[in-house]
Amino acid sequence: MIEISIASGKGGVGKSLLAAHLALLLSGKRRLVAVDADAEAPNMNIVLGIKDWDRVIEHYEGRRAFVLDDECTGCGECLKACQFGAIRVVDGKYVVDRWLCEGCYTCSFVCPVKAVRFERDVLAGWIRIKEKTRWGFPLVSAEIVPGRPNSGKLVTEARNKGREIFREAEIMFLDSAAGIGCQVIASLAGSHAAILVAEPTRASISDLKRIIRLTQHFRIPSMIVINKYDLNMQLYRELKKIANENKLYYLGEIPYDEEVPRSYVSMKPLIEYSPDSKATIALRRIAERLDNILSRFDEWRLEYLPEAYKPFEPIVIRPDKTLG
Amino acid sequence: MVRIAFPTEKGGLEDNIYPRFGRAPTFTIIDIEKKQIKNVKIVENPGYRASGGAGVKAVQLLANEGVEIVMGPTPGPNAYFALNNAGIKHYPVQGLNVKEAVEAFLREDY
């Protein structure tokens, strides 16, 4: 199975629009599965107009502190030590805020009477499955429980589920998490190709540069799609230059099109809602190009494989000998 | 003797190398002495259950186990740094099972 991650750094640049349309445009020709791993804002189902699911799997992970009222002496040490403001006094009792506690153990270390306990495997998210969309391919969608921290583990589970429900699939489209942290690493690691989505804005350009560092780290051959390319021609040229310098395959561009937000409101994919719109035509062209690449994937992959291995150097602090 | 680790799902010589490093459910650790497999051990990967920092946690396990070489997919940036820091070598391998990878290693393909 060829796993293709669609990634963009920050959200809102058209990642889900592209991921959903690639899946539905290629589904007639190829066996594929779509996974929405953007668990903080899963919206591939909305772009596709999917309203119900066949299965919902609850995802449990992490832990959360709570205070045993009978044992608590009210000394307030936990409240002082918590770095996240997750402990408060409510009606004279020490209470852990269930939306803020990340389960780090700090309060349990400072409690002199061991009154802090932990609840383990908290409901952290859901993995929703549509076995067969109207276009024939299955969709797996991950979502974080509102108020819980994001998780690379949930992303990995959703990916594994996508592979499990359709083992014969030729392609997996993975709508990657937003950001550049753990969840994105969980989306990109092990992908065979990446499609990077950017728009001609400063914020998107700096996000693109950071995500390129990650794809180069993992040596993932990558393509680029520029969305709303005609919003700023100067930055558009800058994006093309970056693509060129970093050996990104230029998969295409999508013009700014008011039909796109209207299609979201209609609960129909853009290409059905507005089959002749500028953006629809662009998406079809992009899907065709991708289809060509998939027909000669090994050859393409070798051509666009990042050349030298460029490890992404994390910032690290080594123990300081002069300290103390 | 050399100790090599492989990210795996269930673990063992017949298991495939897992396509991801930090989030592999297990590591299969193999001791090789005089070009022979001496010892096969399967350990659970704490990175598998982690919300974040999975790669570093996986490398911590390998360092504690005295692993010298890890064969598998490219680890993430932090894990890659940690491997270097611990002096553990990484050989990129994918699409093989553990036994095939050991054989490749013994043929000195790496």
Next chain:
Amino acid sequence: MTSIAVTGGKGGTGKSLVATSLATLLSKNIDDLVLVDADLEGPNDHVILGIEELENREPITLFLPMIDTTKCTRCGVCVKICDTGALFMAGKAYPIVFPRLCSGCKACYYACPYGAIRGAGHILGYTYVTPVCFGGRCFKLVTGMLIEGEEHTPPGVYRTLQRALELKPELLIVDTGAGTGNAVSMGFRDSDLVIVVTEPTPLGAHDLDSILEVTDAMNKQVWLVVNKYGIGDITILETVLRRHRVEKIFHIPYDKAVVEAYAYSKPLIIHYPSSPASRALMKISDELMGWIKH
């Protein structure tokens, strides 16, 4: 002190427009008003208000472990306790630290049996306090901003709120970040009233459902503002509202003046006071004033 939060699920619903407009309008009657821009990943209240430079910068510093090698016995307890993989120890070497993975929870500091962990500061971002004046009436804008590449938003939101509270306002208006994560729920958990801004689209409805899930569980008083009223289908929100507690509902009509004001960084209610959207915002502000007095 009275505290109001403005939140809205996904980005782009008009949350910041509502928060900045309400702050501007209410500052006519309230002397010590503080508006907090708690959208640390992309604060833009100052852009909407036409402020070019933020003032009074202070760093948001998180705890970051530093190993005191004169005391460290290399026992490895800190590495075991660290939940985020920010500490790593190769063999019997001293631990190294990955600051980008560290959440600043301080568990290692408390866990170390030898007092060998010292706190160093890791700068996550900055807070700013900027005075904003229109027609002789002023309020303060507190802005929190993460440094590019930082991901630990919740502690940043916490420090930004702390800075706003230090100003001892009579009325605090918090503009939360986008989404429904813990950085957002932190933004409104201490508020007396939560104003949820949504739009009549499927995505708006989905996020409204998620956010009301949290406000219900926290037992919050909620007012709903339907922005861009007139586009889309309002019935899509009605299904969601049947499941939750919402006290009042307001509508802001879809209005081109909003887009223009935003494009030219001119506050809508100052430069387009008679536009339909401005009038709708004034109505919300009047009702709020009544609610605050009450």
